[in-house]
Amino acid sequence: MSKDAIIGSSMWNNPPEEDIKYLDKALKAYSVMIQQKLMDARKSDQLALILTGTNETDNDLAEDSSSYQNIVVAKEFQSIDMSFIRYINDPNLELGNQEADCIDAIVVATDMLIKKTKGKKFTRKIYLLTDANGPVNMDGFTDIVGEMKALEIQLTVIGFGFHTEEELETMESLEQEMSRCQQSQLAMYKLVKEVDGQVLPINEALQILSHFRSKTVxxxxxxxxxxxxxxxxxxxxxxxxxxxxxTLPTAKKGSAISMQSEEIKDKTMEVLRxxxxxxxxxxxxxxxxxxxxxxxxxxxxxxxxxxxxxxxxxxxxxxxxxxxxxxxxxxxxxxxxxxxxxxxxxxxxxxxxxxxxxxxxxxxxxxxxxxxxxxxxxxxxxxxxxxxxxxxxxxxxxxxxxxxxxxxxVRRFTFPGLPKEEMTAEQSNAFDEWMGSMDLMTAARDEDGDPMELFKPRDTYNVAYQAVYQAIQERVLHPDKPLKELDEELIKHISPLESKKAAESAFTLHNLYKLEMVEKEEAPAARIFASNDFEELEKSLEGVRPGDVTEKSLADSISAEISSVGTADPIGDFNSMINNRKRDLVSKAIKEMSEMIIKIVNESFGDQMYAKACECVVALRKGSVQEQEWEEFNNYLGKLKSSFKGSKRRDGFWQVIKAKEISLISSIECGSSSISPEEKSKFLEDEIETAAPVEEAKDEQEDDDMVDLFIDDDHGDHPFCVCYLLGLE
The missing domain is CATH 2.40.290.10 (Ku70; Chain: A; Domain 2)
Known part of the structure; x- marks a missing residue:
């Protein structure tokens, strides 16, 4: 848990050599700090904001003393949210242009930390953004340092236009005349040194803040x-x-109605599920x-x-x-x-x-x-x-x-081997040189200019995470404007390194191997597995010797194409046939599915297979609607009714059809159908005599479906069919 206080001092005096105003840099640094805390903060972390140099005074210490003037506690300690950024970016916010003592502001922040955290286990931090251009009162300096040390407060001063500590100490030792700004800066250095804090120039601070940081866990x-x-x-x-x-933060669901409504106050947009x-x-x-x-x-x-x-x-x-x-x-x-x-x-x-x-x-x-x-x-x-x-x-x-x-x-994949062609010594050396030119162990340079490793895992951050928060912050501040492009610092981290040496090595490889773009040829259509014509199958096997047989699984052979409706998965076979785009198997599929339904019903032990037969009827009806085969289905359904309704053995199947309300295909489903919606609704109740009854199948031993694919009525069982099943092509 942490309690952080950010102190912002209005910086109106800007040296002419600075292109960007101190105030603009301070606002940018503040926004980046808040963004980092939004990314990393825990629920227990809290933040407060104090402004100095304001036209008004609003802090607890000013009520009992003439000091601590022009200091405003803009936000008391609270959980970190986007309200901090909205506040500082409010165009109507008056920051003021009065002078204020930065030491007084630190004392106000320390007093707030004491009241909020004394006796509790917290990490306490104070960030001061200032140009130190105001007066500094050193009275009670020792007490201030002692209180900050007792609370273990970490002080960070982000300075604007600060001289170095060595320069200021030299001027003091030589008793040279120092401006009030220089005296204030020297006082800041002394305070930071006493409490083991740090002073960062604004440009260095922005560079540090712009670098990605992993979440502190x-x-x-x-x-x-x-x-x-x-x-x-x-x-x-x-x-x-x-x-x-x-993982990246997930978006929550919000109410668009609440967002657009002008009557609702304190909109949360939260929805209950x-x-x-x-x-x-x-x-x-x-x-x-x-x-x-x-x-x-x-x-x-x-x-x-x-x-x-x-x-x-x-x-x-x-x-x-x-x-x-x-x-x-x-x-x-x-x-x-x-x-x-x-x-x-x-x-x-x-x-x-x-x-x-x-x-x-x-x-x-x-x-x-x-x-x-x-x-x-x-x-x-x-x-x-x-x-x-x-x-x-x-x-x-x-x-x-x-x-x-x-x-x-474990997923065990096998891949075809690469062609075994000898590589010349020149090609091998070119590859070595190309890989060496992209060696990350020497791709970066340290402070002394010596080579060092680049993209260490501990120093390589996921830029997508910070990009998300940057976009969220932009949307909060400017809800009606398009999102800005990614920050340059983000783009730099996701862009490949530009290496002249690597580019030259790659060009050498290109010339040695004469690399060309190869257009991908379209794969030939798959050979139809099962031919209905035995003679065509026999011709395809001419010249094949027993020693030429290769291993081929049954599943691979079957998967080439489904050409008949079997008992194992009649619905799957039927759907595969009507959706076949290489051959027109619709009529065959409807005929075989119709026969399969009769077969399942007649061979059912009691009502055991009625549910499966009913599912087949539903699939047949759906496929008939899809292929505009309404007339054939309606005639078939009439035959089912004539055959099974009132039957001593199979009336139960018709009752299942009736319970599922599987009726004729009407003109609403197929525009060309001659059946009206009224006729469809009456069909399940009315008697029809237009269709001849279906004969019940005799009790015969069911032939294996896979063997049926290879048996021709004229030729009977043929040994070549079995050979093809094992892998002959």
Whole structure:
């Protein structure tokens, strides 16, 4: 938690050599500081704003003293939000042009911190933005320093037009005449030195503030337990998150009605979410949350589980970190690491734990080994497979833990090999030179001009995060204006480095390999897997010898094209056929689906398969509407009614059709249909005799659907069909 006070002093005197007014720079620095705090602040962090040099006076200390004049507490301590930026950017805000003592402003800020935080654990900071052009009263200087040290207040002075401390101290030692501004600046240097603060010139401060900073996160343990080595060794450990992905802020849903309304005061735009559940069959029936159960898919079926069954199916585990074994570090593939990285340390208050863990870490380091362990964060949590690597630095020793994948987590891809062509020595040297010209280990320069590493992970920030907050701030201040382009500092961090040497090396590679753009050829149409003509299939196999057979899976062969409706997945086969854009299989699909429905109903044991047959009727009707085949479907539905309604064995199927209200296709669904909506609604009740009844199928053994694809009525079973199934083309 932190309490920060920002003191802004009106800076009207601007040296002629400065292109930008001090006040404009101060406002920019203030806005960037607020933006950084909005990005990084925790909910408990608070901020206050104090203005000096104002025409009015408004602070607690001025009420009992003639000092502390022209100082206004613009904002008391409160949570950090966009109101701070709105306040300072208000065009009607009067900053004033009076003189004020900056030391008095620091005392006012210190008094506010005492009243707000005394006896509480807070980080206290004061930021003073000033040109030190006002008077400075050094009375009580020692008391001020003592109070600030007692509260451990961190003071940062951002100076405008400040001389260096060495220059001012030299002038003082030589007893040279100093202007009031120089005297004030020297007083600031003395105060900062006494309280271990810092003075930053405004240009340096803006440069520091414009650099990206990672969010300061409070150090919190994610796991406290024992590291188990065998059954006899238990080392108390603490675990902390070392690195984890920081996600971009998510947008909340707001009310556009509230935003546009002029009658609502103190608009929050917040909306309340109310979720209701309805049954899929009856949309009007509301299902209460207490009546919901979890269900898992098993094929196309939802299998429900209540709470007790859900608990029974969960794996019972115990909290802990248990060593399974050790492997050489070289056997661990870093590309397999999953999720966040954790640091495992010993219990800070148990000396035995510190000695034990340190010995364990050094032993692993000397053996160049890492440990494989089973990690369970809390009781009944899913176990994870992790690796523990020794990490030894001068300031700390710990184990670095990364999560390893299980077999189900790994995706094993195979890729075709590259063509094996010999590379000339000239080409090899050109590649070496090109890669060397882009070496990041020497791409940057330090203060002395020596080469240094560029894009270190700890110094490389996600510019997208700061760009989001920059856009949000712009929208708050200017809701009706288009967003500005990204700041130059952001663009610089996301732009590739310009290297003349790398460009020359790339040009050399281009000339050596004669690289040209190759247009991608369109892939030929896939060969139709199953031919209805046996002779055509036999011709395609001419000249094929048994030794030429290659391995080819059945699934790969079938996936070429669906050409008939089978019993395994009739709906999927039917939809694939009517959506086929290479061949017109609509009529065939409708005919075979119609026959398949009759077959399913007649071979059903009681009403066991009625639901599946009914789903097929629905799919057939939907496809008929899609393909404008309304007449064929209507005739077929009439046959179903004539055959099954009132039947001793299969009347139950017609009752299912009736319950689902599957009726004729009317002119509303297909414009060319001759069936009116009234005829459609009466169909399920009226008797019709126009269609001949469907004969019930005789009880015959069902042939395998896959074999049927290869059997011709004239030729019977043919061995070549089986060969093709195994992979002949």
């Amino acid at each position: 409070r150090q919190v343990t994610t796991f406290r337990g024992n590291l188990s080595i065998g059954k006899s060794i238990q080392i108390p450990i603490f675990m902390y998150t070392q690195s984890t992905q920081r 109310n979720t209701s559940y309805f049954t899929k069959d009856e949309a009007s029936d509301v299902v209460e949350k207490e009546q919901l159960v979890k269900a898992y898919r098993y094929g196309k079926t939802l299998v429900p589980f209540n709470e007790s069954e859900e608990k029974a199916m969960s794996l019972e585990t115990s909290k802990g970190l248990e060593i399974i074994g050790f492997v050489p570090v070289t056997e661990i593939d870093r590309e397999s690491f999953m999720g966040s990285t954790y640091a495992v340390t010993c219990h800070p208050e148990i000396v035995e734990a510190q000695v034990s863990l340190s010995s364990f870490i050094h032993a692993m380091f000397e053996k160049d080994a890492c440990a494989i362990a089973r990690y369970v964060r809390h009781d009944n949590a899913s176990p994870k497979l992790v690796c523990l690597m020794p990490h030894i630095k001068a300031e700390k020793e710990c184990l670095i833990m990364n999560i390893l994948p299980f077999s189900e987590d």
